[in-house]
Amino acid sequence: MIEYQGWATIREAYREEDEDDAVLADIAAQLEARVAELAGRDWSACTFRNINGAWRLSVMGNRNHASGDW
Structure with missing residues (x-):
C-alpha cells in the first residue's frame, strides 16, 4: 500500500508584505483549474x-500498488 498526504501554503512572495494580490489571484486561479483536473481521479483527494x-x-x-498512471 502506498499512502501519501501533504499540504502547502501558497504565497506569491516570500514575505506577506511584498505580495501582489493580482498575481496571487492569478496563481490561485491556475491552481484551482489544476485541482479540478486532479479531483476526477479516483485515487486522490486534492x-x-x-x-x-x-x-x-x-x-x-x-494505492494498493505502484502503477504507471501516476
Missing part, C-alpha cells in the same frame, strides 16, 4: 482553498 486569509493546497490518497 483541495485548494482560502483558510483564514491564506491559500492552502492539500493532497492525500493511497
